[in-house]
Amino acid sequence: MVDISPFALKQFQSARQARDARFDGQFYIAVKTTGIFCRPICPANLPKEENVEYFVDKAQALQAGYRPCLRCRPDSAPSSWAWKGVETTFLRALKLIEQGELQHATLAELAERVGISDRYLRQLFQHHLGMAPKQYALYHQLMFAKQLLHSSSMSITEVAFASGFNSVRRFNDAFKQVLKLTPSQVRKDTESEHDINHIDLAFKGPLDWQHMLDFYRLRAIEGLELVDELSYQRSFKLGDCNGWFKIYPSKAGTMRVEFKLDDTRQLKALVNQLRRMFDLDADVLHIEQQLGEVAPDLVKRSGIRIPGVWSTWEAGVRAILGQQVSIKAAIGQLNLLASTLQPETISHFPTPQEVGQADLSFLRMPQSRKETLSCFAQFMTHTPDASPEQWLALKGIGPWTINYARLRGASEPNCFLDGDLVVKKMLQQFPSVNTQSVAPWGSYATFHCWSHA
DNA sequence: GAATTCCCCTG
DNA sequence: CAGGTGATATTG
Numbered sequence: 368m369v370d371i372s373p374f375a376l377k378q379f380q381s382a383r384q385a386r387d388a389r390f391d392g393q394f395y396i397a398v399k400t401t402g403i404f405c406r407p408i409c410p411a412n413l414p415k416e417e418n419v420e421y422f423v424d425k426a427q428a429l430q431a432g433y434r435p436c437l438r439c440r441p442d443s444a445p446s447s448w449a450w451k452g453v454e455t456t457f458l459r460a461l462k463l464i465e466q467g468e469l470q471h472a473t474l475a476e477l478a479e480r481v482g483i484s485d486r487y488l489r490q491l492f493q494h495h496l497g498m499a500p501k502q503y504a505l506y507h508q509l510m511f512a513k514q515l516l517h518s519s520s521m522s523i524t525e526v527a528f529a530s531g532f533n534s535v536r537r538f539n540d541a542f543k544q545v546l547k548l549t550p551s552q553v554r555k556d557t558e559s560e561h562d563i564n565h566i567d568l569a570f571k572g573p574l575d576w577q578h579m580l581d582f583y584r585l586r587a588i589e590g591l592e593l594v595d596e597l598s599y600q601r602s603f604k605l606g607d608c609n610g611w612f613k614i615y616p617s618k619a620g621t622m623r624v625e626f627k628l629d630d631t632r633q634l635k636a637l638v639n640q641l642r643r644m645f646d647l648d649a650d651v652l653h654i655e656q657q658l659g660e661v662a663p664d665l666v667k668r669s670g671i672r673i674p675g676v677w678s679t680w681e682a683g684v685r686a687i688l689g690q691q692v693s694i695k696a697a698i699g700q701l702n703l704l705a706s707t708l709q710p711e712t713i714s715h716f717p718t719p720q721e722v723g724q725a726d727l728s729f730l731r732m733p734q735s736r737k738e739t740l741s742c743f744a745q746f747m748t749h750t751p752d753a754s755p756e757q758w759l760a761l762k763g764i765g766p767w768t769i770n771y772a773r774l775r776g777a778s779e780p781n782c783f784l785d786g787d788l789v790v791k792k793m794l795q796q797f798p799s800v801n802t803q804s805v806a807p808w809g810s811y812a813t814f815h816c817w818s819h820a
Numbered sequence: 821g822a823a824t825t826c827c828c829c830t831g
Numbered sequence: 832c833a834g835g836t837g838a839t840a841t842t843g
Contacts, residue, residue, distance in 0.1 A: 401828060410839050411827045418828085438826060438839080453840080487841055 371421055379421050382407050392445045395422045397433045404428040409439035446781075446807035448482075456481050457491045460500070462648075467635040469504040470531035508532065509545050511635070516553045519564040521631055523550050529631040565625045567617060568638065570647040573670030576616055578818065579645065582674040585694055586685070589702045590713040603677055604715035605640065608633045614641065622647065643778050646672035654808045658815065661804045662797040671814050675778045679755060680747050681716050682776025686768040687740050688732070700730055719747035739763030774810050783809025790816045 371379070375394075382390040390407045397404035397420040404422065405411065422428040425441050435442035443449040448456065460481045468477055477500070478485040492500045512530035515521060521529065527538035527550075542550050584594040592601040600613035608630040617623040624641060628634060642648055655666045676682040688704075689697040707729055708717045717725075723744035727737045742761050746753070755772045758764045767786055774782040783802045784790050793816040794800055805812035 398828070400830090403827075405827090409827085412829090412837065412839095414828060436827080484842060486843075490841090 371423065376421065379407075380416065383419070384413065386410075393423070395425055395428050395441055396420075397422060397428050397431065402433055403436050404433040404441055405436040406439040406441045409436055411436070411438055453491065456483060457495055460488060460491070461503075464500060464504045465507055466639045467504075467508075467531055469501060470508070470635070474500055505541060506545065509542055512538070512542065512550070513546065513553060514566060515564075515634075516550055517557045518566055520562065521564060523554065525631045526550065529634040531635060563625050564627070565623055566634075566638065568622045568624060568642060568647055569620055570622065571620065572649075572651040574616075574622075574647075574651070574672060575668055575670035578668065578671055579674045586698060588698070588705050588713075588716070591705055591716060601677070602714050604718065605633050605636055609714055610637065612637065612641070614645065640677070644675035644677065646675060646778060649673070649780070649811075654811050657808060658805060658812055661812075662799050665797055665800060665812065665815050667815065668818055671811065671818060673774065673778055673780075673810050673814065676775045677716060679772050679776035680719055680751070682772040683743055683747070683755070683758065683764075683768065684717075684722070684740065685775075686771040687736065687743060687764070689771075690736065690768065692732075700732060703730060719744045719751065723748050735763060774813065779810060781807040781809040782813065784813045787813070787816075789820045793819055 379390070379394050379396075381387075382394075383396055386408050388408050392406070395404050395406065396409070396414070398414045399418045399420060400414070404425070420431070422431070425435070428441075429435075440449045448459070460477060463477060463480070468480075472480075474488065475485045478488040481488070483491075489499060492498060492503065496503060508530045512526050512532075515526045515529060516523075519526070524535050527535045530538075532538040532541070539550060542548075546553070580594055580597075580599060583592065583599050587594050592599070594600075598613050598615035600611070602609070602611045604610075605628075608628060610626060610628040610633070612624055612626040614622055614624045622641075622645065624638075626634075626637065628637065649672050651670060651672060655669060658665050676685060684704075685697070685701065688700045704722070705713050705717060708721050708725055709715075723741065727741055730737055730740075739762060743758070743764065746758070746761055750757075755769045755777065758769055758772070759766075767784075770782050770784055770786075773779045774784065783805055785794070785802055790813060796819075797816075800812060800816075802809060
């Protein structure tokens, strides 16, 4: 037994009895009679006190010859889905539904995606919400539709399609049944017509919009992105659909998005994209509190979220062009790339196809880097959904490039760029900060480090 | 609602 | 270690 203070022991004992979730991850309970060790929250029968042994680290328990419990999975990493259990499985499904997953996938597919049976998923919804998943999805679509009726100039038909219905009849029926009004009645009630469509995205907690704008401003591509004092705007291509948006804060806790879309059925996809890009779903207060426990002064300004890039492809290109040069130099090349491939007006970031087919000799950088870019473009043309990890196989793409893409392109929450120059410097000032200690919020730790510079 | 799985205890 | 028990999560 490794030494544990009598005080801590007392705590562990009562925490174990109560299955206190607050102690989850802080210690492990090994049962001598079975040779198995568990987390404090394990639902299994409580072992007798005389049969247990406590460990602060799972490695110690392993070392002592115990095997991890199959129910509470003490071996899985904290913050992994397996660790968090059914509660998060449910929340994950909930989020996917809110993102419109059930509009194009079946319940069975959704269930498989979160790793449980459709039967059990239904049961969970009944338990947590008292309604079926499909019902919840329907409510969401209708709320979305209602907002559009108020805030857009789209026709009722367009609104129906934009909110995931495949027939106007069905849309009208469902709308009337739930909201007790017809869509056109709602439309009539809104005061004035808007010449430009908009939609409001809600978020929780602080959001340092200036920090985000500054970040984008420094890296904006001329003609594609425009960052002014209050807003960010850009043109884009979403699948086959061209579009444009402008985003800025409106009332507290709300971002307003003005948009144009060739195909309004892509609106939900755009919304999902923007929520990721501007990190609107992050629980910032929770994250900052956790980071504050690691290093009290690390969080200098509150509300920092991850400024995302439109796609992992774009993030990859930005990372490659940014290898070993200043931000300014990198943007120069990006501008050159975009304006050369689209001489008249830049309607979107160059696609993998466009870059792959282009002769890149006009770029002013080492030949090897051009080859890397070209090679990356070919790769993304054929396997657009490959995860950044798989890029490692490509010549000229290393961990730094990949981590940057994971951080900004995929908006992964736990990418701590400890290889970054600025971050390295900050680590001397914050000795307690490292990849382990800031997990699972490494990405936020990275940005907080940068904000000190 | 039954069956299965998994854990803990005792002999 | 085998056999028995209780409890929970998950499935068909």
